Amino acid sequence: MARGFIYSIISAICLGSLAIFAKTGLAMGMAPMQIVQYRFFFGALLLLSWIGATQPHLLRIRPKGLLKAAVLGAGIYPVQSWLFIKALQHLPASTTSLIYYLYPVVTTLIAVIFTGLKPNKTIYQSLLLILAGCGLVFYNAFTQAVDIRGIWFILACMVTFSIYLTLVQRFTKNDEAQRVSIWVIFFMAAAVSCISPPTTILSQPLKGWGIAIGLGLIPTAVAISLLYRAIEKIGSAYAAMFSTVEPVTTVLLATLILDEPMDIIQLAGMVLIITGIIMPNLGLIREKTIVSAK
Template sequence: MRKGLVCAVLSACCFGLLPILGKLGFAHGLDSTRMLQYRFVIGALLLAAWFAATRREALRISPAGLLKTALLGGLISPVQSTCFMLSLETIPAATTSLILYFYPAVVTLLGALIHRQRIGRRVGLSLVLVTAGCALVFLDAFMREVALAGVLWACVSMAVFSVYMLLVQRLMRGERPLTFSLYVIFFAALAFTLLRGLPDPGSVTPAQAGVALALGLVPTVLALTLLYTAIEAVGSAYASIFSTMEPVTTVAAAALLLGEPVFARQLAGAALIVAGIVLPNLALLRRQARVAPG
């Protein structure tokens, strides 16, 4: 149990460092698409090597699974990732991350519209909390006169990611999660390589190489493998609760490593978003606890 919870927290922290690494990449002269190419290529190579050494069956995927991952990794993931990085070019990392975390509310609303699912009182309260949190984040951004283009890119990234999550829920049925993730990353790597071509090794500085390796390792390979280890050990509900460490990590790391100022409105918005994500998962855990003795 303890190992699973530690893995969930570490996974969220690894994901939360993505905006920080993106900012560092910009500071060292890398552009958005090149950083994303490095992230997915290095991530795909490291994951494939790890699977080949530890669980070779994870490398096998059905033709149908290959088509699904090609859609997600070759088309939707590059669009979402590019919009996310473009937002980082002009607005603080913490603001980008907190805007992205409006996606649970959007996914819930879209799911209710598409599948005609009833939204209960607890989920409704969760939506109100997340929406209020994001409203504070937007208010903070506009009061500080943050670049409107960056805010718009973050909103597009959040909207595309919401659609992506709905598609993942549908397309991953019957597929092995780790295998599915590997091929999504592989097709994203292929898409960015076709877009940008192979980089000239002689033009890559040591600092750029360090950022590239960190992007492939920390918010990609480590984040993903730790997440699935956590889900395997404690279940998706606990893993979801501790995923709220992601925006918290981004806000803290942005202040400590990038020197971004932290304002009361931003902290209040982050707290409401975290509360809105945790609330429905706590309810799920209580139901599971009641059912378990039987």
């Protein structure tokens, strides 16, 4: 249990660093698609190498699963990643991350409309908390007169990611999700490399190489591999609950590294969002504990 907890926390912290790396790359003059390309080119290289050396069975996938990974990795995920980086061009990293966490609401609405999901009382309470938290973040963003283009980009990113999660759930069963997710990264790297060739890294200074490799290593290869290990040790419910460290990490790193201000309204919004994400997971954990005890 303790090892799984540690894996989850470290994975979430690594994912939370994505916006910081991206913001630094943008400040250096990197194009949004270059940042996306560097992340997934180096991420796929490192992740596939690591999985191949430690858990090679996860690389074996049925042709049907490979086709699903190609659809997700070459079709949907590039759009989501590009929109996230574009949002960072116009918004602070902390605001981008917190608005992005509106995706549980949209994912639930999609499930209600298209899959017949019937939310219970806990889910409704959770969604209201997330909406309230995002409302505070929106209010805080507009009082700071942020660029409205950034709001539209991150909202589009969040909706795209919600669609991606819905498709992943419909496409995969059991451990196939892990296998498909690994190959999604590969197809993502292949797709963006056709748009922005990996050779552009050769023109980057040493700091640019550090950002590029950091993007592939920390919020991609390390984060994903540790998340799989966490799920293996403690299950998806616990892993999801501990992943709420991610937006906290982004906000704190943005304050410490990028000197972005953090006021009480933004902090209150962050607390509401995190509480809303944790609530349904606590319910799942209680149900799991009761079933295990029988």
